[in-house]
Amino acid sequence: MLLYVQSLLHNxxxxxD
Structure with a gap:
């Protein structure tokens, strides 16, 4: 789950940008 959230944040x- 955390990875998913982190990925979304990065996106x-x-x-x-």
Whole structure:
């Protein structure tokens, strides 16, 4: 679960950038 959340956060960060 944590990995999934971390992946989502990373994806969001990439989109923001």
């Amino acid at each position: 969001l960060n990439a989109v923001r």
